[in-house]
Amino acid sequence: IAGITQAPTSQILAAGRRMTLRCTQDMRHNAMYWYRQDLGLGLRLIHYSNTAGTTGKGEVPDGYSVSRANTDDFPLTLASAVPSQTSVYFCASRGEGITGELFFGEGSRLTVL
Amino acid sequence: SQQGEEDPQALSIQEGENATMNCSYKTSINNLQWYRQNSGRGLVHLILIRSNEREKHSGRLRVTLDTSKKSSSLLITASRAADTASYFCATDANRGSTLGRLYFGRGTQLTVWP
Numbered sequence: 001i002a003g004i005t006q007a008p009t010s011q012i013l014a015a016g017r018r019m020t021l022r023c024t025q026d027m028r029h030n031a032m033y034w035y036r037q038d039l040g041l042g043l044r045l046i047h048y049s050n051t052a053g054t055t056g057k058g059e060v061p062d063g064y065s066v067s068r069a070n071t072d073d074f075p076l077t078l079a080s081a082v083p084s085q086t087s088v089y090f091c092a093s094r095g096e097g098i099t100g101e102l103f104f105g106e107g108s109r110l111t112v113l
Numbered sequence: 114s115q116q117g118e119e120d121p122q123a124l125s126i127q128e129g130e131n132a133t134m135n136c137s138y139k140t141s142i143n144n145l146q147w148y149r150q151n152s153g154r155g156l157v158h159l160i161l162i163r164s165n166e167r168e169k170h171s172g173r174l175r176v177t178l179d180t181s182k183k184s185s186s187l188l189i190t191a192s193r194a195a196d197t198a199s200y201f202c203a204t205d206a207n208r209g210s211t212l213g214r215l216y217f218g219r220g221t222q223l224t225v226w227p
Contacts, residue, residue, distance in 0.1 A: 041219060042201065042218055045214060094215075102146075102215060103158070104156045106154060107154075
């Protein structure tokens with residue numbers, strides 16, 4: 001089934017550890033996004049990429065990094081996890097240039113202890 | 114923040130009633146989108162309305178956009194228990210360094226009772 005695949009689905013992580021959340025899409029979309037969702041705060045944009053080879057910072061980029069080596073993959077890395085990064089992380093891709101609808105993955109629930 | 118803000122935060126209605134959710138935003142936009150999220154799942158796109166449109170329909174959904182007031186509303190008619198979910202508006206900035214980014218509000222939690 002075409003769409004966005006995120007891994008892992010859920011992870012518990014000790015503070016200070018490095019963690020990479022994986023995101024793969026098979027729709028050949030150029031634009032991809034990482035959001036975090038926290039209760040009462042809605043979705044906040046962490047990083048985005050309008051096309052392979054380019055990335056940009058969103059609203060809450062600190063403590064996170066991304067890369068976009070190819071069209072399909074957009075991993076999100078936490079270099080040294082902290083408890084405030086406990087959240088549900090959603091990857092999304094954009095179907096129509098940079099102005100169309102977003103297609104979301106099912107999310108990665110991360111708990112940092 | 115360029116987020117859209119939904120109102121109300123929570124809405125509880127009976128099946129068959131209509132549900133209206135509102136969204137306000139701050140900056141000029143290319144379009145405004147509404148998404149739905151079932152508990153524990155990813156967001157699903159419902160409808161997109163462009164800045165030069167005033168009203169759009171899709172099945173039981175009706176969206177309006179008033180760019181002069183920087184506001185939008187989502188109406189779900191004849192609601193069903195299966196409509197229970199969180200609904201988010203998202204705004205798409207139309208210029209400058211924020212072009213291409215989609216900003217979400219905090220959402221409205223809709224509960225439809227059988």
